[in-house]
């Protein structure tokens with residue numbers, strides 16, 4: 001099986017990428033599978049900048065082609081928060097549960113029609129000696145009043161997908177792959193760089 005390195009330490013993203021790439025005949029490796037500890041500082045001000053930082057730094061250290069993913073949730077009633085700060089929205093150690101609690105409390109009393117939001121994902125492809133490329137995808141939805149479902153990671157339990165009438169965390173990985181920001185970004189990558197993912 002061909003291997004592809006995803007420059008991420010997030011196990012939830014790794015599962016999403018497996019659902020997307022295993023059917024194409026790729027085994028997914030992430031930074032968790034590599035002995036060296038790599039944790040690139042995300043000093044950029046946009047998803048694009050952070051995705052490029054993670055991909056280029058990791059490709060340089062490993063001297064291999066990699067794909068990185070920078071992603072997050074934008075909530076309209078919170079002026080686009082948490083955005084690029086999605087992973088550590090509640091501060092301190094990364095905690096999906098604390099992040100969700102913070103979103104729910106900030107949106108308390110906000111009516112359904114004003115709870116619109118989207119997930120965004122930017123993928124960067126970097127390889128030694130090659131020009132880095134980026135691809136993006138999004139997924140529109142609404143923030144629920146409470147948690148639903150057991151699948152996925154991050155904000156999936158409070159993200160409602162209107163077209164499927166389900167919370168993102170109620171979708172099996174293969175279903176999420178079809179409609180998610182990450183799936184949409186990967187399909188862009190595949191369309192523009194077929195030689196990478198044939």
Ligand SMILES: O=P(O)(O)OP(=O)(O)OP(=O)(O)OC[C@H]1O[C@@H](n2cnc3c(O)ncnc32)[C@H](O)[C@@H]1O
Nearest residue numbers: 008009010069070071072073086087153154155156
């Ligand atoms: O940087 P890496 O190592 O890839 O892992 P990370 O978790 O820090 O990843 P980001 O910096 O890109 O932050 C993305 C955060 O946005 C949220 N997020 C992104 N994609 C998501 C998804 O598909 N479902 C739910 N939450 C998601 C989740 O809280 C992530 O931690």
Ligand SMILES: [Mg+2]
Nearest residue numbers: 010042070087
């Ligand atoms: Mg990160």
